[in-house]
Amino acid sequence: xxxxxxxKAAAVVSAxxxxxxxxxxxxxxxxxxxxxxATLDPHMQWNPDSYYVYRNIFDNLVTRDNDGEIVPQVAxxxxxxxxxxxxxxIRGGITFHDGEPLTxxxxxxxxxxxxxxxxxxxxxxxxxxxxxxxxxxxNTVVLTTKEPYPALLAQLVKLSIVPEHVAGKLGKEGxxxxxxxxxxxxxxxxxxxxxxxxxxxxxxxxxxxxxxxVVFKAVPDASTRVANLRAGTADLVVSLNSDxxxxxxxxxxxxxxxxxxxxxGFMGMNTLVPPLNDPEIRRAAAMAIDREGIVEGILQGGESxxxxxxxxxxxxxxxxxxxxxxxxxKARAIVEEKGDAAKVPMKFATSPVYDQRIVQAIQQxxxxxxxDVEISMTDMATFLKAAQNPDQTGxxxxxxxxxxxxxxxVDGVQYPLLHSSSNWSRVNDPELDTLLETGRxxxxxxxxLEAYSKVQKIVADNTYILPLYQAAALYGANDALVWQPTANxxxxxNRMSWQN
Amino acid sequence: MTSFLLRRLGQSLxxxxxxxxxxxxxxxxTGDPTYxxxxxxxxxxxxxxxxxxxxxxxxxxxxxxxxxxxxLSLDFGKxxxxxxxxxxxxxxxxxxxxxxxxxxxxxxxxxGVPLGLLLALAQKKFWTNGLMGIVLAAQSMPTFWSGILMxxxxxxxxxxxxxxxxxxxxxxxxxxxxxxLLSMATYARIMRSSVLDELSKDYIRSARARGVKTRRLxxxxxxxxxxxxVISITALEISQLLAGAVIVETVFAWPGLGLLTVQSVVSRxxxxxxxxxxxxxxxxxxxxxxxxxxxSFVDPRIRLDGTGG
Numbered sequence: 091x092x093x094x095x096x097x098k099a100a101a102v103v104s105a106x107x108x109x110x111x112x113x114x115x116x117x118x119x120x121x122x123x124x125x126x127x128a129t130l131d132p133h134m135q136w137n138p139d140s141y142y143v144y145r146n147i148f149d150n151l152v153t154r155d156n157d158g159e160i161v162p163q164v165a166x167x168x169x170x171x172x173x174x175x176x177x178x179x180i181r182g183g184i185t186f187h188d189g190e191p192l193t194x195x196x197x198x199x200x201x202x203x204x205x206x207x208x209x210x211x212x213x214x215x216x217x218x219x220x221x222x223x224x225x226x227x228x229n230t231v232v233l234t235t236k237e238p239y240p241a242l243l244a245q246l247v248k249l250s251i252v253p254e255h256v257a258g259k260l261g262k263e264g265x266x267x268x269x270x271x272x273x274x275x276x277x278x279x280x281x282x283x284x285x286x287x288x289x290x291x292x293x294x295x296x297x298x299x300x301x302x303x304v305v306f307k308a309v310p311d312a313s314t315r316v317a318n319l320r321a322g323t324a325d326l327v328v329s330l331n332s333d334x335x336x337x338x339x340x341x342x343x344x345x346x347x348x349x350x351x352x353x354x355g356f357m358g359m360n361t362l363v364p365p366l367n368d369p370e371i372r373r374a375a376a377m378a379i380d381r382e383g384i385v386e387g388i389l390q391g392g393e394s395x396x397x398x399x400x401x402x403x404x405x406x407x408x409x410x411x412x413x414x415x416x417x418x419x420k421a422r423a424i425v426e427e428k429g430d431a432a433k434v435p436m437k438f439a440t441s442p443v444y445d446q447r448i449v450q451a452i453q454q455x456x457x458x459x460x461x462d463v464e465i466s467m468t469d470m471a472t473f474l475k476a477a478q479n480p481d482q483t484g485x486x487x488x489x490x491x492x493x494x495x496x497x498x499x500v501d502g503v504q505y506p507l508l509h510s511s512s513n514w515s516r517v518n519d520p521e522l523d524t525l526l527e528t529g530r531x532x533x534x535x536x537x538x539l540e541a542y543s544k545v546q547k548i549v550a551d552n553t554y555i556l557p558l559y560q561a562a563a564l565y566g567a568n569d570a571l572v573w574q575p576t577a578n579x580x581x582x583x584n585r586m587s588w589q590n
Numbered sequence: 591m592t593s594f595l596l597r598r599l600g601q602s603l604x605x606x607x608x609x610x611x612x613x614x615x616x617x618x619x620t621g622d623p624t625y626x627x628x629x630x631x632x633x634x635x636x637x638x639x640x641x642x643x644x645x646x647x648x649x650x651x652x653x654x655x656x657x658x659x660x661x662l663s664l665d666f667g668k669x670x671x672x673x674x675x676x677x678x679x680x681x682x683x684x685x686x687x688x689x690x691x692x693x694x695x696x697x698x699x700x701x702g703v704p705l706g707l708l709l710a711l712a713q714k715k716f717w718t719n720g721l722m723g724i725v726l727a728a729q730s731m732p733t734f735w736s737g738i739l740m741x742x743x744x745x746x747x748x749x750x751x752x753x754x755x756x757x758x759x760x761x762x763x764x765x766x767x768x769x770x771l772l773s774m775a776t777y778a779r780i781m782r783s784s785v786l787d788e789l790s791k792d793y794i795r796s797a798r799a800r801g802v803k804t805r806r807l808x809x810x811x812x813x814x815x816x817x818x819x820v821i822s823i824t825a826l827e828i829s830q831l832l833a834g835a836v837i838v839e840t841v842f843a844w845p846g847l848g849l850l851t852v853q854s855v856v857s858r859x860x861x862x863x864x865x866x867x868x869x870x871x872x873x874x875x876x877x878x879x880x881x882x883x884x885x886s887f888v889d890p891r892i893r894l895d896g897t898g899g
Contacts, residue, residue, distance in 0.1 A: 210640060212629060212640065284756055307755060469621060480634065506630065
């Protein structure tokens with residue numbers, strides 16, 4: 091064979107290989123996660139790398155559409171039959187991946203499984219307002235809550251229905267290894283530490299998935315995820331920051347997808363110990379923080395300045411609230427005027443999990459205004475323990491957090507952060523407590539909205555907490571992938587497609 | 591020989607006991623994993639319930655005794671996070687660690703040993719300084735940087751190799767090189783100084799005087815006598831490589847033990863950390879033991895009963 095012939099043959103072979111890999115890309119979607127899922131039992135773990143995967147294997151009682159509205163899934167419709175009872179009509183014709191039908195019994199079993207204290211689900215706290223689940227007939231289940239609980243539906247968005255005949259038989263461990271659900275994708279295999287493979291459920295009752303198989307890989311290093319995407323060995327990668335996303339500019343075949351999430355970045359202050367027990371000093375601290383600067387100078391990923399501890403994706407968001415303006419001069423003047431009272435040294439508790447660029451920026455801004463702030467960095471477990479110190483005054487003087495209740499209801503954000511009885515709160519205001527309790531315990535939407543609008547005013551007037559920004563999630567994707575990321579940070583495969 | 595073996599066995603048991611005690615207490619000093627396992631909205635009661643479910647509410651000493659009893663009966667426990675037996679988790683990661691260790695060792699030995707020899711033999715040549723510079727550069731380049739450069743060059747721009755992951759021989763190449771280059775430099779330096787040391791000895795001079803050819807001299811005498819430090823290094827390198835190469839594994843998404851260890855330490859998955867550390871201690875002890883035995887084969891002057899030399 092002459093050299094020219096060899097070259098021609100090589101060209102033909104490589105063209106064939108290229109076509110083959112292109113064809114393969116259409117059938118198989120590769121998603122790079124940060125870590126492998128902790129578990130695929132939807133009642134056992136609550137972290138993004140787990141639910142990115144298992145939300146495709148299981149159907150939930152209800153779900154949210156791309157606009158954030160709660161829409162039917164396993165429950166076809168629902169109605170509040172008393173203050174504490176929610177009646178759910180179970181959709182007929184859903185089958186699990188093993189061919190067995192999904193029944194009202196499975197719904198009751200799933201609710202009881204996750205709320206059973208002995209099962210010790212990490213998600214128990216999200217569902218323990220449910221006192222009982224009862225099957226009325228083959229298509230009807232009634233959930234009873236301990237008290238009127240308006241955020242129930244918002245929580246049920248996260249309640250996956252598992253098959254009693256499988257989960258009951260296999261037990262916790264067995265079910266995690268071979269999960270059976272009713273979702274648009276079936277569990278195919280789990281190569282531990284490497285990847286989880288799902289395959290399309292052709293018998294799915296709703297919108298079917300566009301990919302024959304989907305592989306979720308564990309790729310801990312963000313630069314490597316980007317490299318995989320650019321090399322074409324991944325089609326969708328999660329958890330990018332704006333620096334990495336900028337590398338995409340000019341690169342062909344890949345794009346950045348971003349969506350505002352329901353996560354609010356905030357600066358928490360201990361309002362019970364000096365110096366931040368003085369509302370004027372808190373106001374000075376708030377005015378010293380240049381939030382535009384943080385959003386546009388540091389984050390640059392589609393975030394926006396927040397005016398309250400909620401986003402427009404939350405029920406209870408107050409329209410028209412204005413953020414406290416950045417005014418360094420005024421902040422300085424207040425600190426000067428307060429003198430030593432404002433200059434009590436403050437510890438800014440944090441852990442490497444939080445974006446240290448923001449922590450350092452806040453420290454610097456506060457010190458520029460005349461405060462004396464020192465960063466105290468510990469690991470996450472230690473930080474969490476300090477932040478949830480049973481003694482309210484022992485909780486951090488300053489902290490930075492990004493809160494999401496994954497329920498899109500302000501109750502899930504403001505109650506834990508502001509009600510004096512909560513683990514996290516550094517506020518003790520009886521009037522605020524009463525309003526938060528009203529918001530939590532009445533089913534009347536008008537009354538709730540009114541309560542939360544008052545909460546917003548009290549929090550802003552007293553500067554109990556400083557909302558910083560609405561966080562955004564950044565994903566990298568193959569140019570041909572059509573997908574609209576949503577506020578709840580889920581990867582629903584059957585809402586994606588290939589272009590053309 | 592027997593008394594040597596018994597003594598080493600005794601020492602190993604004491605070392606293992608020490609390692610287990612240390613890992614048990616140090617981990618528990620570093621914080622409570624319960625907070626990492628419950629959602630943010632958990633109440634104090636939820637946290638208590640989870641702590642109870644994990645058995646972390648028992649007195650520390652009771653936990654310690656249980657840990658020993660379970661370990662002796664070969665029950666290494668279940669991961670707090672994954673709820674899967676530690677043995678299953680480690681067994682799934684171990685083959686990858688072995689693969690990568692073998693690949694890296696191959697790169698290190700195949701390049702490092704001849705390079706060291708060459709550097710020693712051609713000591714006076716002008717280019718050896720340059721070569722030595724390259725060796726030092728290879729050793730001082732941080733792997734997170736050299737790794738990502740390799741990925742960008744061979745994985746993204748040229749497209750010759752898969753950028754990351756595991757599953758085929760092609761996947762193994764870049765991580766092996768990234769990891770092996772570090773040890774390669776060590777081998778080259780050790781081999782060089784060891785050979786230089788031998789070259790200055792009388793037997794080499796007299797062999798040269800007798801007119802023994804360089805090739806024969808190298809193969810018959812130099813290599814064998816310079817091998818002792820190389821064996822010691824290999825024992826150390828293997829135990830280090832098997833403990834996992836955290837950075838290389840992270841950059842190349844290689845699912846080995848190093849990555850598992852770091853993830854488990856960060857998430858306070860005590861049970862997994864205990865398992866990995868125990869395995870690491872066992873491997874280190876075993877490797878040192880093997881190295882001791884190997885010495886006596888390579889150099890009979892070294893006696894295992896300690897009476898030689």
